[in-house]
């Protein structure tokens with residue numbers, strides 16, 4: 001008996017040691033990836049975590065982790081690193097960034113995470129993660145829903161929501177109470193996107209605890225569990241599939257599935273037909289498939305880029321299911337509300353710290369209101385040059401999406417390297433690092449809207465400003481986002497003066513989940 005146990009123990013120990021040696025050698029082999037390719041890289045990555053340990057353990061946000069690596073590698077156009085055991089290329093130099101995400105787009109067409117359609121239908125089919133020709137066909141369909149002419153018609157909705165935003169802060173202002181602007185801005189952008197995209201009256205400004213608003217908060221709630229789940233899906237996709245891990249919050253997914261079903265049924269039964277994002281999706285669902293549009297929208301350079309990005313590699317027709325519609329609504333809502341509300345709150349934070357800038361932008365808004373009879377119009381808001389510079393400077397200093405992400409779609413030769421990098425290798429661009437590089441923005445920590453005034457704009461390298469990304473994968477909602485931010489800010493500044501509160505952190509220490517990657 002004693003002998004049997006001893007032998008079992010020995011076998012078990014041997015198995016463990018063999019497994020440990022296998023894992024260790026596998027990591028060692030993986031960690032030689034950049035060396036094999038002849039690409040400059042940062043050694044030595046820590047075992048298991050690679051070069052992103054602090055991010056994985058939620059000690060530091062991805063914005064800072066990538067910006068540190070960006071800073072430490074001054075002079076290199078790109079540098080190789082590892083997230084856990086996955087090789088990742090950080091593109092540093094703006095010229096190189098332009099080359100990979102615009103000029104050589106077909107090599108980096110998709111995002112860096114690949115989902116399985118069966119285990120993760122919601123994640124794999126939404127516009128952010130959709131791949132190849134399917135993504136291109138859908139983006140061409142959806143881009144016109146936010147064209148200049150459509151945005152113009154949404155101005156009155158934004159304006160109504162901004163009046164409600166002002167009203168929601170009235171009592172607190174009269175009492176000179178402290179308000180959490182991030183919450184107020186989130187209520188406003190939730191209402192705007194709900195009405196403009198889905199024709200829903202969410203009314204978070206009067207009911208900040210509405211289910212919709214609560215779900216919106218959950219979309220961006222980060223926890224160690226969520227980070228680990230996501231890293232498992234990214235680094236060990238087979239394990240992620242086996243465990244059926246969901247990338248997004250499962251409760252929010254199921255909420256969207258049911259809300260979208262209700263909205264679609266309502267429109268069908270009542271015969272209501274609106275000219276919005278949801279209607280476009282319903283139309284696609286009724287037609288059954290997405291076929292490439294022949295519509296030419298001359299005003300839109302994104303449409304032109306999308307047309308040029310055609311690869312003719314695969315069929316771009318696919319079936320539109322209910323889940324597919326719900327997945328698009330989810331990303332439209334998530335991408336549309338949080339980025340804009342973060343921009344509004346960072347802007348108000350800087351205006352509170354820089355009263356002279358606040359006074360100047362308020363005078364500009366007041367002058368505009370005076371000359372337009374007290375009511376802002378789409379055109380009059382577009383003419384606010386200083387507000388425009390203030391918003392752009394906010395997006396420079398606090399890009400809500402601090403890292404752009406791509407995955408290599410087919411082998412790519414990096415300048416000066418020995419071998420091409422392989423399909424599947426991930427590519428990051430540290431927007432935060434570039435936006436805080438004194439080479440492009442002297443005295444980068446200074447909030448200085450002058451940088452974006454008309455006469456100074458030409459001084460910046462066009463790829464050194466990336467709050468909305470670049471190339472065909474760039475943000476779909478640039479105009480919508482900028483307009484809702486400006487309308488909300490102009491309304492607030494015309495009525496209130498913003499100051500820091502006793503608990504305001506100066507400088508603000510961004511928690512790990514404040515500035516994030518797209519997902």
Ligand code: HEM
Pocket residue numbers: 127128129139331332335336337339340343395399400401404405466467468469470471472473474475476477478480481482485518
């Ligand atoms: C200030 C507001 C906003 C900022 C700063 C912002 C920023 C971004 C960035 C950086 C990306 C990734 C681009 C890339 O990888 O090159 C992105 C993608 C995206 N954004 Fe926005 N965004 C904003 C508002 C919006 C709004 C209002 C909507 C929708 C109504 C929206 C919808 C999307 C979608 C659907 C994508 C994915 C595009 C694709 O993969 O093809 N965004 N956004």
